[in-house]
Amino acid sequence: MYVGVDLGGTNIAAGIVDEKGDLKYQKSIPTKAKRNPKEIINDIRDLVLDLIKEYGLLKDEVEAIGIGIPGLADEDGNVIFCVNLGWKNVPLAISLNKQLGIPIYIDNDATVAALAEYECGVMMGAESGILLTLGTGIGGGIILNGKVYSGYNGVGSEIGHMVVGNNFYDCNCGRNGCLETFSSSTAIIRYTEKLLKESKNKGLIYKRIHCDSEELNAKLIFDCAKMGDEIAQQAVKRLVKYLSLGIINLINILDPQIIALGGGVANAGKYLLDLVIEDVKKNQYYKELPIGKIVLARLGNEAGVIGAAMLGKQ
Amino acid sequence: MYVGVDLGGTNIAAGIVDEKGDLKYQKSIPTKAKRNPKEIINDIRDLVLDLIKEYGLLKDEVEAIGIGIPGLADEDGNVIFCVNLGWKNVPLAISLNKQLGIPIYIDNDATVAALAEYECGVMMGAESGILLTLGTGIGGGIILNGKVYSGYNGVGSEIGHMVVGNNFYDCNCGRNGCLETFSSSTAIIRYTEKLLKESKNKGLIYKRIHCDSEELNAKLIFDCAKMGDEIAQQAVKRLVKYLSLGIINLINILDPQIIALGGGVANAGKYLLDLVIEDVKKNQYYKELPIGKIVLARLGNEAGVIGAAMLGKQ
Structure with a gap:
């Protein structure tokens, strides 16, 4: 045991x-x-x-x-x-x-x-896999040839700090454009706050948080997006755009057999997964060739x- | 044989x-x-x-x-x-x-x-290494555990198509922001052209190309930068910024023992290498921890x- x-x-x-x-x-x-x-x-x-x-x-x-x-x-x-x-x-x-x-x-x-996902979850038996934990930040775990891979100096698999664009706020790490400033729960909350501040028609989401942006959370934003709220959908679209972009970068570098999405944000489930897969398929580099499977993680907390x-x- | x-x-x-x-x-x-x-x-x-x-x-x-x-x-x-x-x-x-x-x-x-660099060049004996060939595009080669790594479907190590920012022109692959649109010879030529068009004081570089931007090439731009030409230095600075950013992304994901720079752009030699190392050190994620060595490739053509x-x- x-x-x-x-x-x-x-x-x-x-x-x-x-x-x-x-x-x-x-x-x-x-x-x-x-x-x-x-x-x-x-x-x-x-x-x-x-x-x-x-x-x-x-x-x-x-x-x-x-x-x-x-x-x-x-x-x-x-x-x-x-x-x-x-x-x-x-x-x-x-x-x-x-x-x-x-x-x-x-x-x-x-x-x-x-x-865990490799030993008894969605990456079981895979030759290679990457788990992205989409929480308040974004963590990454890499399995290569059935083993944890952390790099030569042990500083690898910090996938949340892959720079993928320019953002309106800096990352805690001091740089600008890290994946976790686009696609974590913190990121979607900050972007939704920004949209609410800038827009006249604040829609469903504003009612649901009782006009108090302190009450915003990722689940609520995804729920409102599913119900058709425009601001929430815009926020989800941006999260998905950069998450897909990060996943394509990982495919272009490591081309793993499986990419699994875990963490609180991935509780948005099939709704999120379908959007990500669609975006990745549309923008992948070798359009006619197979790429790794993108799935939801299984083991949760x-x-x-x-x-x-x-x-x-x- | x-x-x-x-x-x-x-x-x-x-x-x-x-x-x-x-x-x-x-x-x-x-x-x-x-x-x-x-x-x-x-x-x-x-x-x-x-x-x-x-x-x-x-x-x-x-x-x-x-x-x-x-x-x-x-x-x-x-x-x-x-x-x-x-x-x-x-x-x-x-x-x-x-x-x-x-x-x-x-x-x-x-x-x-x-x-080649692994068998008899600068990556000899390394556990892991990445070669970036900075030419008209950017190619990538990954060695892990002494073997060529191309991923599960063979579509990996396309490092030139890692998206690292927003650019003023799209990549041949259809996306925007690929590393090779910032740090290849094509990229520095296009950016220098843009700077020359936009600036009043066109400086040394404009004389050297006899006012004909068709004559621009990466070597000339680096030579002019070394001689203090402002536009050339601005173009080199941008190439270095995104190249360093791409290298930090690779460290944050794969953390290889060695990162080697080859291809025509790397003929700028120690001048380029020193700028890249300085930039990477300043912006790396774990500032107090060791990272892989960044070196010039040895075997050339x-x-x-x-x-x-x-x-x-x-």
């Missing part, structure tokens, strides 16, 4: 996962991210111990613990950066291994989610825990 | 190459691209036979013939597209193999050049023949 931990800015989720990737039992606790790393690491330790005990396992029966983090770790499991948690050079794997005596593996949360657990298996 | 053939729109170059990648003997003939494929294939056959005879080899001593084409071939060596030659579905490998009785391998010319020959070795 494996344990997977999804260390997020808000919650820490952990689960017992078998070698097929089935999530057997899980629980979660609040991260309280402002505390110092040591306290959070102790909470992870206790959460894992509780989980093992409550599921009725012995510690020896856990082959490995994997942890997905919203940041970057090196091969030894040191967390190099974790912006949301304010971590820098935290020896997470060594600390936990010392306290638990179980091998610890750490990787980026988007990479881990891609691994559980991908973080399952994929983290699968790090141990890899 | 191996034979490498570089099938270009203007010339067909072929050479005898040993297993270390040393080019022992070569000759070339004009392509006369407007002829039908059969005539061109017969010329390739005769060129290869002449080469073998003149170098004093027996046909049995040639282990394989590799051919780099300005287009796309499938795994069986059928040329799917070759726009410059007007070829579509030409069974190049089968035809030549039937006539010569030697195994034939075919791949894209930019991919083949990357292979010979990369095509050497890399094609190395296809047989792979």
Whole structure:
């Protein structure tokens, strides 16, 4: 059995996962991210111990613990950066291994989610695949030849920071035009706000948020677009345009067998998927040749825990 | 011994190459691209036979013939597209193999050049590397784990068609903003023309082309930039900005060990390289972490023949 931990800015989720990737039992606790790393690491330790005990396992029966983090770790499991948690050079794997005596593996949360989709989701059996997690930002996970690919220095698969155009606001990373400033939930909210400010006829969406743009969210915008609201449709169209453009760039570079869309924005489901596929087909480079399949991710929120657990298996 | 053939729109170059990648003997003939494929294939056959005879080899001593084409071939060596030659579905490998009785391998010319740099150039021994050939267009070749990488459907490594911004003219491929419309020799010529048209003080560059923009070429623009000409410097700055942006995108996705710049534009040498490295360092995503080395390609025009020959070795 494996344990997977999804260390997020808000919650820490952990689960017992078998070698097929089935999530057997899980629980979660609040991260309280402002505390110092040591306290959070102790909470992870206790959460894992509780989980093992409550599921009725012995510690020896856990082959490995994997942890997905919203940041970057090196091969030894040191967390190099974790912006949301304010971590820098935290020896997470060594600390936990010392306290638990179980091998610890750490990787980026988007990479881990891609691994989950590869082990038991929509990328199962694929030679190569890319998962785009369309959330408040855009994360990317790349699988090549059945293995997680993070590049020579471990700084690859940051697909959200591929520049694809010029935008009306800069990315958190300091550059302009990153994919995540066009096609994340934050991006579609900011663009819809801009449209609402600039337009006279504010339509359905303005009523639904009670004239308060603080109430805007991606789901609401997609719902209004489906109902024919013009501003919402314009915002969705722009998100789709740049997402398709990013996907075509990925095809032109890596040509993966599968491209999967996950994260909150992908909850718009088939409506979003059909628009993206149509746009990609219209604009792909080799129009007469086959390209990878574009699909919705399958595992949803559980991908973080399952994929983290699968790090141990890899 | 191996034979490498570089099938270009203007010339067909072929050479005898040993297993270390040393080019022992070569000759070339004009392509006369407007002829039908059969005539061109017969010329390739005769060129290869002449080469073998003149170098004093027996046909049995040639282990394989590799051919780099300005287009796309499938795994069986059928040329799917070759726009410059007007070829579509030409069974190049089968035809030549039937006539010569030697195994034939075919791949894209930019991919083949990357292979040459990997086998005996600046990417030798690297785990991963990307070669950008900055010519009239921009070609790309990717090496991963010591092997040519062309993707699941063979349509990858088309790096020149990665969209990186909005441009004042569309790409040949029908889209707007492809890297090759910013950073190829064609791109810098078109942008310089535009600047000359729009500016009152046309400076050094205008004198050097005798007021005739037909005389513009990338070398001249770089030479004038080095001498301080304002318009030329502005054009180089823009080429560098988008080239760096494309390189950062590649790092954010693939994070290769080496990125090599080849093709005519890279003849600007250290002047161009220093500007690109400075720009990439300033704008890279993880500022404190190491990234791949950016270098000039080493093999120049010979990369095509050497890399094609190395296809047989792979």
